[in-house]
Amino acid sequence: MMIGRVVGSVVSTQKDERLESLKLLVVQVHDHTNAPTERYVVAVDAVQAGLDDVVLFATGSSARQTRLTNDKPCDAVIMAIVDSWDVDGTNVYEKWA
Amino acid sequence: MMIGRVVGSVVSTQKDERLESLKLLVVQVHDHTNAPTERYVVAVDAVQAGLDDVVLFATGSSARQTRLTNDKPCDAVIMAIVDSWDVDGTNVYEKWA
Amino acid sequence: MMIGRVVGSVVSTQKDERLESLKLLVVQVHDHTNAPTERYVVAVDAVQAGLDDVVLFATGSSARQTRLTNDKPCDAVIMAIVDSWDVDGTNVYEKWA
Amino acid sequence: MMIGRVVGSVVSTQKDERLESLKLLVVQVHDHTNAPTERYVVAVDAVQAGLDDVVLFATGSSARQTRLTNDKPCDAVIMAIVDSWDVDGTNVYEKWA
Amino acid sequence: MMIGRVVGSVVSTQKDERLESLKLLVVQVHDHTNAPTERYVVAVDAVQAGLDDVVLFATGSSARQTRLTNDKPCDAVIMAIVDSWDVDGTNVYEKWA
Structure with missing residues (x-):
């Protein structure tokens, strides 16, 4: 897994039927x-x-292992919101700071 | 998933049978x-x-999760046409602009 | 999928049994x-x-979706010979040219 | 597989149910x-x-082949602690040194 | 598949049970x-x-398609020893040279 920040969204009306409502x-x-x-x-x-x-x-394929994405043409899924993470004893991110 | 623009096409007559008509x-x-x-x-x-x-x-493997590509030697699929997308509050693309 | 040119071949006698004759x-x-x-x-x-x-x-895994490569330790397959392809209205390759 | 060093951890409370306790x-x-x-x-x-x-x-997908990660939206797993490794006759790491 | 040279090995005693003896x-x-x-x-x-x-x-996932690696948390497998390979008519490697 990798860490990132949600910066935007994508709107699409013409899409594969299995993507509806995602x-x-x-x-x-x-x-x-x-x-x-x-x-x-x-x-x-x-x-x-x-x-x-x-x-x-x-x-x-791991991106399809949630109830929402099972059997769907989806190759990336956000599966956790990070509260905090630390590297070498340093807190590099703290949600509630 | 990633975003891109359709810039061309590929023609092939000698190909794996499962690719016919794609x-x-x-x-x-x-x-x-x-x-x-x-x-x-x-x-x-x-x-x-x-x-x-x-x-x-x-x-x-997610590229095979559409009715069209199921069980086919296909590792990339276009599964949505983008209407618009925005990043950090800015509209970076708008189809109908 | 990606496009490339066949530039050579690999010879191996000591290999996994499932690769025989490929x-x-x-x-x-x-x-x-x-x-x-x-x-x-x-x-x-x-x-x-x-x-x-x-x-x-x-x-x-898509490389295993041909009759030849099914269930084999193969992570890349040539599944089509390109006749021609074009990008932005320009023919970048033409087999019979 | 690749080799790396454990440098930190990630804390998350809001996550996919299948990730609980990992x-x-x-x-x-x-x-x-x-x-x-x-x-x-x-x-x-x-x-x-x-x-x-x-x-x-x-x-x-190989990251899901442990008892802990089976069927979970996990695309990376630590499956061994390295005692030592060597490259071209040189010991590049020794845990107990 | 890619080609490489075996340059060393990794020793691990504390590892996932499915990796024993590999x-x-x-x-x-x-x-x-x-x-x-x-x-x-x-x-x-x-x-x-x-x-x-x-x-x-x-x-x-193709790395799990050998008898040895089936269902194991293994994402890379050596499945052939190269005798020789050539590129554009030049022999770039010959085992018995």
Whole structure:
């Protein structure tokens, strides 16, 4: 899994039938200091994430292992909202700070 | 999933039997400002996308989770045509603009 | 899928039993102008491709979705020989030119 | 598989139900001289790894092939703690040194 | 698949039970001229490869398609020892030379 921040969303009306009613969010990938990188991914939201939330996302076939994404053409899913994470004893992100 | 623009197509007569009748489109990958990158992918079209459409595509085993691509040697599928997407409150693409 | 050119082959006698009789070709990956890149992949040939053919290959679990590669430790397959492809209205490759 | 060092952990209360009770560790990826790179991954711990342990992790669908991660939206798992590894006759890491 | 050279091995006593008795080798990835790159992978050995052997390895779910690695948390497997390979009519590697 990787960590990123929800920075936006994608609207689509003409799409595969199995995608109906799924929320598609744009996640900007963060590096190990919680700083934003140039990379992004569009992920299905499985945890009611909101704009600016720092989240954990899974990619590949693992992205289909939630009730919402099972058997769907979805290769990225947000499966956790991060409260905090630390690296080498330093708190690099704290949601409630 | 990633976002890209349909820039072309691929014609092939000698191919695996399971690929018969699938439309193969060339998608140029876009970055998070909707600007084109140097990367591309050839994807099966599952949503009747046309040239210049901005689309969402899925890769890996998830690309086989549409009725069209099920059990086929296909590792990328266009599964949505993007109407609009926004990043940090800015509309980076609007189909009907 | 990506596009590349068949540039060589790999010979191996000591290999997993499930690989017996599969032809292993070296494919140099092309960019979106059909120019060669520094990247390559070794792929199983499912379409009788020959040296110098421009081909389409699939990777990951999708590479096992041909009759030849089913259930085999193969993560890349050539599943189509390209006749032509075009990008933004320009024909970047034409087999019979 | 790749080798890395456990450098931290991620705390999340709002997450997919299937992730309950899994420990999420931050692993900094090492290169082939055992030196840290800029890359990291968040992985589920399947072997009681601790901070600073050098570990082996698997990604993709293979990350779901442990009793702990089976059928879960997890795309990276720590499946071994490294005692030692050597490259070209040189011991690049020794746990008990 | 990619080609690389076996440059070392990894020793681990505390590991997932399904990994017992598997040999874990360090493979340095080669480029298309058979020259070593900075990339490496740790792979399970399915063909009795030895130090310095030039080998073919598969990654992802395909790495589980050998008798040895079936259903195991293994995302890379050595499935062939290379005797020779050639690129554009040039023999870039010959085992018995």
